Amino acid sequence: DRNPLLIVNALSKHFTIQQQKIIRTNYLGLFYSMSALMFFLFVAGTAINILTIACTIQYKKLRSHLNYILVNMAVANLIVSSVGSFTCFYCFAFRYMALGPLGCKIEGFTASLGGMVSLWSLAVIAFERWLVICKPLGNFAFKSEHALFFCSWNRIATCIVCFARYIPEGMQCSCGPDWYTTGNKYNTESFVLFLFCFCFSVPFTCIVFCYSQLLFTLKSAESASTQKAEKEVTRMVVVMVxxxxxxxxxxxxxxxxxxxxxxxxxxxxxxxxxxCVSKASTVYNPVIYVLLNKQVGLWGWA
Structure with a gap:
């Protein structure tokens, strides 16, 4: 009589046939609600990131070193929304991983790859603003060559890191790295700790440090325009973090x-x-970093 939605996170075992029937029958509303959410993220995320990429390609004045990083993030978001969100929408509609083991691996790999690329893109955007505004390295300029080098390194490194074992997670309609299996050849414990440190803690620390230094620099300036910029940047930094x-x-x-x-x-x-929350970043990250920043002038203040 135990609730089938409570499982032990020991081995990556499949549910029994009876448990699968109970879950699919008793939680129809939940499955279809998640399917609708994933469909929205698929449509909105795909559209807004294609628009970001298309505008950068069409208008030469947008082809700056910073926009290369934004495009790098947009491509990563596009991969997640067009593959990851669509796969989840489809599988939630059928209430199981309908695309099979291969589909699970593809969805898990693309979602992880896109997430890591996006994470490090956010960190490098913060680092670039720190270099330009705070000038810790004197007259060193972050140029297009540096941005392209980062984009190339970012793709290669994350592709290597993302070669892991992917299994169904949560309601078994999406896939992710195997957090659950212990003591096997996949070394999942080490992999999780590596991801937490390298793909979350380090980028987050970089973002907080760079933006805090940026705010200190603006605060030390005395002009009225700079003080106004400080308030705007403070608000935007809070939103970003x-x-x-x-x-x-x-x-x-x-x-x-x-x-x-x-x-x-x-x-x-x-x-x-x-x-699901991490996949939602494909929609609101472009809004924060591409649309809103044009209004407050964070990228243009230097």
Whole structure:
């Protein structure tokens, strides 16, 4: 009589046929609601990121070093929305991983790849603003060559890192790295700790440090225009940091909790939330970093 949505996070075992029937029958509303959400993220995320890429290609004045990084992030978001969000929409509609093991691996790989590329793009955007405004390296200029080098390194490194084992997670309609299996050849514990440090903690630390230094620099200036810019930048920085945390903190925290609490049960509905929230970043990250920043002039203040 145990709630089938509570499972033990030990081995990546499939549900029994009876449990699958209970879940698919009793939680129709939840599955279809998640399918509708994923469809929205697929449509909105794909459209806004294609628009970002198309505008950069069409208008030469947008082909700056900073916009190369924004395009790099837009391409990563496009991969997540067009593959990851669409796959989840399709599978939630059928209430199981309808695309099979290969589809699971593709969805898990593309979502992880896009997420890591996007994370590091956000960190490098903050680093670039720190170099331009605070000038810690004197007259050093962050040029297009540096941006292109980062984009190339970012893609290659994340492709290598993302070669991991992917299994269904949450309501079994999306896939992610195997946080659950212990003591096997995949070294999942080490992989999770590496991802938490390298793909969450380090980028987040970089973002907080660079933007805090940027604010200190603006605060020390005395002109009225600079003080006005300080207020605008402060508001935007708060939005950026909160957006980063909302995007990736739930997923990173959940993965770390699973690794450090072997054998404890958790609700599959709650386990589904972090993955969906991280995919929502494909919509509101472009809004924050591309659309809103044009209004407050954060990228143009230097």
């Amino acid at each position: 909160l957006g980063f945390l909302v995007c990736y903190m739930p997923y990173a925290s959940f993965a770390l909790w699973v690794v450090n609490h072997r054998g404890q049960t958790f609700d599959l509905r709650l386990a589904t939330i972090p993955s």
